[in-house]
Amino acid sequence: MASTKKNIRELTLEQIIAIMEAAGEKKFRAKQVYEWIWKKGAHSFDDMKNISKKVIDLLDTEFFIDNIKISDQQKSNDETIKCAFTSFDNHITEGVLIPTTSRITACISSQVGCSLACKFCATGRLKLMRNLTAGEIYDQVLLLTRLSHEHYDQALSNIVFMGMGEPLLNYKNMLAGIEKITSEEGLGISPKRITVSTAGIAKMIKKMGDDEVKFNLALSLHAANDKKRSEIMEINDSNNLDALAESLIYFHQKTGSRITFEYIIFKDFNDTLADARELADFCKNVPVKINIIEYNPIDQGEFQQADKNKVDAFAEFLESLNLVVNVRRSRGKDIDAACGQLANKNGSIALKERVLK
Known part of the structure; x- marks a missing residue:
């Protein structure tokens, strides 16, 4: 055994x-x-x-060998592929392969489930079962690389830790997995092609600065005032915007890296020009680029997708202040593979329901 x-x-x-x-x-x-x-x-x-x-x-x-295997996969109308990975001990995580005209991105997980319970995220409704090992993190990239060659005849161009779990709560295994993904004795992928996304754990952002990591950092911000952010992200109660700003400044001083702010825009919650001004003010702390992300509705969710004209006005306001802004239109929504939708909900594997719900 x-x-x-x-x-x-x-x-x-x-x-x-x-x-x-x-x-x-x-x-x-x-x-x-x-x-x-x-x-x-x-x-x-x-x-x-x-x-x-x-x-x-x-x-x-x-x-x-603590290997994982692809136990189920679904292909979206837009060619996005969602995979269910089964671990050696029969836990399920999910990863997504996202093709565009310019890149192939692998979105991978760091934990089985998640403990942060962000209100807009389906994964946050799952119980945290355990951390993924370094080998399981590595395997996701290996398997998605093979899948990319099989379906798109291309290698991966980017890797994002934006799947299930909070990477900074599995820090040791995350770093060890990235080391094997990037080293010549492993997959040899440049760390500059890897982005680790966090809901915001200030002391661990500083720890990454101390470790002078070479990969990119993204902060799931979603609101630039504490009242609104705490309403949708419990983690903000213990890691408020002042603490995050201090940690981001420290991280930038140590690494010289520009940080990405992820901002999911919700209808009638954080989509006004006043919200945009608060975001612009928060951006003064460090060099950043901003990804405005289309919201993907989840079952029994309390939020809705913002109107396109308000999204465009929001982005245009930020651009008028010479901020770097990208509006991300979601992919893979028809198979629940888009941002915030990974919940082991779809597919034919009954084990998913048993393990994670």
Whole structure:
């Protein structure tokens, strides 16, 4: 049983070398095993074709690989693909592959479920089951890369941690997963192509600054005054806008990176020019770009999509102040793959309902 074995992807190369040498094997054998795990993405020891049966048996007796697999997928009318990933212990997470004319983006998860309960997000209604491991984070990118080649004949151009969960509440595994995604011993993807999105945990944003991370940071802002933000995001009660501003300034000083503000625009809630002025004022703290995101309704949700003319006026006002603004039209809505809709709701797998609800 996997529960009696150790997860081999939690071992360093040096630890695997020690295990091989203790078994009377050469050092290079450990490097081959490590390459199979991370460079080639082996999901079974039997996949390691140039490894002897003796070593395979040793590995299979002592270890398991915490691999995930695609257990369901749906393709949207706009070619977006949503995947259900099943873990070795039968938990379900979701990821999305988003093609546009200029890029292929993989949206991946960091946790099974979420603990933050943001009012506009379907994922926030799920119970947090556990953190994803570094290997499971890596696997999502590996599997979506393969899917991108299969469906679009292209490699991934971008990776965003905007799926299920709060990445900064799984900080250690997130960093370890990104290290394997970006390193030459792994997938070799540039960290500048990776964006980690957070609901806003000030001390962990500072921690990223101290660690001088090379990937991009996005803050899910959605309102630039504390009263409104706390109304839709409980995390704001303990991480208010002043605390976030301080942490963002610190992060920028440490990394030199421009930050992305994500702003989901809701009808009659945060869509006025007064709201835009508050957002513009908050943008004075650090260099930013702003993604205004079309709201995607969820079941029993209390919000509605803002009127197009108000969205356009909102964006134009910000642009008049020389701010960098993009209006993001949602993709994959017909399969519940759009921003805020990942809730393991759709599809044919009954396990989804059992595990996460």
